[in-house]
Amino acid sequence: MSRSFRLPGVLLLAVVAASVSAAVRTTAQQPLPQGHAVRHGADTIPIYSDSQATAGQAVWTKTCSECHESKDVTGGDFRTKWAGQPVFTLFEQIRTTMPDGNPGSLPKEDYAAALAYILKLNGLTPGAAPFVADSAALAGVKLILPPAPSGY
């Protein structure tokens, strides 16, 4: 049950300019500081706040956990699918497809909070500012996920 909380905290976000994506991909395979976002393979930025993730945990418990276990958003299938993908794409997928059967029914803030919680479950370190679903600001911000944990 608490297994996902013990996973190595190696989810990272990379801010990848399209022009340097190849270089960043190479860098991203090196060990990076835990739980930071990476800009051009060097600078790191946080992408959500801890209080937002706490709010997201409440959203998760109330709404998402009806159908999901946390390993659905930390396990091998999830990481294989989302590694290297834009974080905004993940946000939009959740917002436009979840809850299954009633997509888009939550306030946008709740989707952002749920995403923050998912990022925290994957070990990303919070910062001062909350995740804001701004496609322009998030352009090029990509998920760098750890290898699939064994047993998932």
Ligand code: HEC
């Ligand atoms: C009524 C059941 C149900 C609820 C409630 C629900 N989900 Fe889902 N969720 C699903 C199903 C079923 C899938 C698989 C859909 C598919 O693969 O097409 C899924 C898929 C997902 C995925 C994609 C996983 C992947 O590997 O890409 C994410 C992320 C997700 N849900 C997040 C959430 C969040 C966050 C909430 C709460 C806001 C939520 N879900 C609520 C049923 C639900």
